[in-house]
Amino acid sequence: MLNYAKWESGNEANWYTDDPILTRYAERYLPEAVFKYVEQAFQETGELAAGPVDRRAIHTDREGAPRLIRYNRKGEEINQVWYNEGYLQTIKDGYGTGVVSYRYDQNGPEKIPFLVNSILLYLLCEAETGFTCPVGLTQSVAFVLEKFGSEQQRKDYLSRLASTDPTNFAQGATFLTEIQGGSDVGATRTVAVKNGDNYLLTGEKWFASNCDAEISITLARVNDKPSTKGLGLFLVPRTLPDGSRNKVTIRRLKDKLGVRAVASGELILNQAVGYLIGEEDQGFKYMAEALNVSRLGTALAGLAIARRAFLEAAIYTSHREAFGRLINRFPMVQETLVDMITEIEAGWAVASRMINLFDRVHTYGAGNAEDHNLLRMLLSLAKYRCSELGVTAAKRSLELHGGNGYIEEYVTPRLLRDAVVNPVWEGTANIQALEVLKTLQKGGGNLFITDLRNTLASMENRKLTDLELRLTNEVDHVEQVVSHVMEQDAFTQSALAKKLVDLMYDVYSAVHLLEEAQYDLDRSGDGRRVLAVEHWIRMMLEPSRDRGILSTPIIRNEAFRSLVMFEKWSR
Numbered sequence: 001m002l003n004y005a006k007w008e009s010g011n012e013a014n015w016y017t018d019d020p021i022l023t024r025y026a027e028r029y030l031p032e033a034v035f036k037y038v039e040q041a042f043q044e045t046g047e048l049a050a051g052p053v054d055r056r057a058i059h060t061d062r063e064g065a066p067r068l069i070r071y072n073r074k075g076e077e078i079n080q081v082w083y084n085e086g087y088l089q090t091i092k093d094g095y096g097t098g099v100v101s102y103r104y105d106q107n108g109p110e111k112i113p114f115l116v117n118s119i120l121l122y123l124l125c126e127a128e129t130g131f132t133c134p135v136g137l138t139q140s141v142a143f144v145l146e147k148f149g150s151e152q153q154r155k156d157y158l159s160r161l162a163s164t165d166p167t168n169f170a171q172g173a174t175f176l177t178e179i180q181g182g183s184d185v186g187a188t189r190t191v192a193v194k195n196g197d198n199y200l201l202t203g204e205k206w207f208a209s210n211c212d213a214e215i216s217i218t219l220a221r222v223n224d225k226p227s228t229k230g231l232g233l234f235l236v237p238r239t240l241p242d243g244s245r246n247k248v249t250i251r252r253l254k255d256k257l258g259v260r261a262v263a264s265g266e267l268i269l270n271q272a273v274g275y276l277i278g279e280e281d282q283g284f285k286y287m288a289e290a291l292n293v294s295r296l297g298t299a300l301a302g303l304a305i306a307r308r309a310f311l312e313a314a315i316y317t318s319h320r321e322a323f324g325r326l327i328n329r330f331p332m333v334q335e336t337l338v339d340m341i342t343e344i345e346a347g348w349a350v351a352s353r354m355i356n357l358f359d360r361v362h363t364y365g366a367g368n369a370e371d372h373n374l375l376r377m378l379l380s381l382a383k384y385r386c387s388e389l390g391v392t393a394a395k396r397s398l399e400l401h402g403g404n405g406y407i408e409e410y411v412t413p414r415l416l417r418d419a420v421v422n423p424v425w426e427g428t429a430n431i432q433a434l435e436v437l438k439t440l441q442k443g444g445g446n447l448f449i450t451d452l453r454n455t456l457a458s459m460e461n462r463k464l465t466d467l468e469l470r471l472t473n474e475v476d477h478v479e480q481v482v483s484h485v486m487e488q489d490a491f492t493q494s495a496l497a498k499k500l501v502d503l504m505y506d507v508y509s510a511v512h513l514l515e516e517a518q519y520d521l522d523r524s525g526d527g528r529r530v531l532a533v534e535h536w537i538r539m540m541l542e543p544s545r546d547r548g549i550l551s552t553p554i555i556r557n558e559a560f561r562s563l564v565m566f567e568k569w570s571r
Contacts, residue, residue: 005318010311010411011054015123016046019307021344025352026119028519033109038102038116045097045120049127053094054411056086057128057261061414066263068253079250081212081263090131092166094124100138103363104146104162113359121297125304129418130261133425134171134210136297140290141172141217144233147362148278148286153235157215173213174290175236175267179206183431185219185284186227192220192234192274199234200271204251211250211265214238218269219287222280233283234274247272258417292379294426296358299382302390302422303347309390309397309415310340316401327400336400338535340393345532346509346540347386353512354378374447377439381505384432387422394419433497436504441493445482448504449475452511461518467533471514474507474541481549499549506540 002020007013016022026042027035064084072078083091098105099120102112117139125132142161145154160170181187190203201220208216215237222232240246251266278286314337317328327333357375361367367375394416398405405412423429440448452475459468481503485496513536517529 002314004311004314007315008319010308010315011050013050013311014043014046015050015126015308015311016042016119019046021307021348022119022122025348026115029115029352029356030113031110034112034116037108038098038112041098041102042119042123045099045123048093048097049123053090053124053131054127056090057131057414060084060087060090060128060130060261061258061417062408065260066253068250068263068265079245081250081253081265083263087131087261090128091171094131094135095138095169095171096164096166097124098164099124099135100142101162101164103139103142104158111363113363115355115359118296118300118355122300122304122307125301126308128261129301129305129421130259132297132301133259133262134173134213136294136301137174137210137213138172139297140174140293141215143293143362144217144277144286144290145235147289148233148282149235150277153275153277157235157237161215170214171210173208173210173216174287174294175205175208175211175216175218176287176291177207178204183427185231185287188219188221188228188231190218190220190269192222192232195273197275199232199274199276201234201236201269201274202271203269205267205269207254207264208267209262209264211253211263211267212238217277217287217290218274219283220274222283225281228284229281231283231287232280233277233286235277236269236272236274240273257420258414259421291426292358292376295379295383295432296354298422298426299347299351299354299379299386302387302419303344303351305390305415305419305422306340306344306347306386306393309393309412309419310337310344312411312415313337313340313397313400316404320402333400336396339539340396342532342535342539343389343393345529346513346536347382347389349513349516350378350382350505350509351386352516354382370447373439373442373444374451377436377444377448377504378508380427380432380435381501381508383426384423384429384501385505387425388429390419390422391416429498433501434494436501437493437497440482440486445479445486448508449479449482452478452508455511455515458515459518461521463521463527464514464518464530467514467530467537470537471507471511474510477546478503478507481546484550496549503546503549506536510536510541 064087067082069080069082070077097120099117102116103114105112121132121135124135138161142158145158149158160168161172163169178188190201192199192201203220218234218236219231220234221230223230236246236248238246247270249268251268254264256264317333318326320327357371357378361371361375394412398412398416401410401412404410456468456472481500485493485500510533513529514533517533520526520529
């Protein structure tokens with residue numbers, strides 16, 4: 001049992017060894033030899049994140065935010081980003097955990113699954129999402145080069161992204177967003193013109209995080225084909241092989257609400273040298289894989305912030321007294337904490353399935369087409385809901401701190417500011433819902449339902465029979481609702497997509513959390529996760545089974561124009 005009262009703040013805990021959820025998932029899903037190989041790194045990172053990284057994050061979030069230095073003292077344009085010394089140490093320490101490099105570790109007992117990198121990322125996210133954004137981008141670039149890069153590109157660039165030598169290591173970035181496009185990647189206007197063994201890229205990128213990274217990838221138009229069909233993917237190094245600076249200018253840094261540690265800037269590419277990755281007209285396909293890695297990381301970031309927010313709230317409420325009692329003895333405070341931890345449990349039930357499927361497909365090469373499609377849905381489901389969870393958990397934690405929660409001497413304001421970006425990064429909730437809808441339109445609903453039915457079919461513990469039957473009915477209901485949505489016209493499908501995705505997430509997490517509960521019962525007789533399943537059902541599945549999909553009128557364009565734009569309405 002955890003005694004939160006023994007700590008004054010979350011910084012006194014080890015965020016790995018003192019997190020029963022994280023240690024349990026690591027022990028269950030990592031191969032035994034791999035777990036023994038990396039366990040010390042987990043423990044050390046849990047201490048590092050809770051201590052030095054988090055302390056330095058306070059300064060970076062305020063006075064120590066990165067700044068753009070346009071000129072040196074001689075008046076020469078250098079276009080460099082300044083970072084405070086503490087953040088530079090965090091870069092060294094953070095990447096030194098192996099958060100990127102473990103995937104490419106040749107000395108391990110066997111192939112290292114991405115779950116290892118994910119756990120390390122999760123721990124670091126609890127301290128500073130502004131730092132882990134560049135980490136996630138570096139993972140994405142490395143993954144793209146791993147899958148699609150040439151042998152020479154992997155030798156020259158992937159080796160540096162995965163390096164454990166701080167003198168050779170390089171960070172990565174993905175330059176995607178343009179001002180006229182946003183989520184509409186097909187509107188990209190940056191142009192690539194072939195120039196011998198490379199291309200010259202000209203255009204602007206509107207929101208580029210980790211904008212001074214040494215190794216970046218970007219989309220650029222290579223022909224006149226419409227939308228994403230005319231896009232190629234290019235590797236754009238900041239420093240060219242001859243040592244000269246590539247022609248990429250940082251116009252300005254964005255002044256952001258949160259995640260201030262990461263330098264996000266507007267870029268101008270003026271015939272910048274780029275090296276084609278893979279085939280010329282497959283750029284969007286390749287970048288989509290980078291986005292999948294980033295979405296996985298963003299889901300983990302939201303989940304990690306929720307965990308940190310819960311930890312701080314549990315500690316604070318175990319010390320704070322009001323009306324002569326510790327406030328964690330009041331029913332509504334207890335209910336809030338129970339809700340928070342249950343949502344974290346549900347998030348991990350989905351996230352673990354997502355990461356394990358990612359490893360099946362991309363690490364072990366054992367996945368088929370159905371696994372790819374299910375993975376795409378899980379990435380969007382987890383990215384959407386875990387990102388939102390980070391925001392709601394941070395807000396609840398702040399409220400449980402009372403007025404102190406609004407004071408910068410506590411971590412809760414920074415958690416809330418940093419959490420808000422995750423629902424936006426790598427595609428908003430609407431975009432994630434449309435991603436799921438596209439897979440459903442291609443028959444993905446059968447894959448989703450089959451996964452749920454197979455999971456329930458594995459339930460053999462008689463103590464869980466009632467819950468199994470209850471969730472079987474929920475799966476039947478989800479199948480009916482998916483079929484209903486698929487029968488509608490395109491407009492209605494789009495209008496219902498997010499409600500449908502919410503229902504899918506809630507049932508999927510319930511079913512897989514029940515399987516996790518059975519594992520605990522069979523292994524140790526611990527029924528804690530059974531309580532989590534029961535509470536999740538009360539929270540999410542009892543109030544409104546269909547989220548209004550079958551009963552709520554669709555918002556048509558006329559109603560939108562009247563309500564939002566104040567156009568006169570005539571019945």
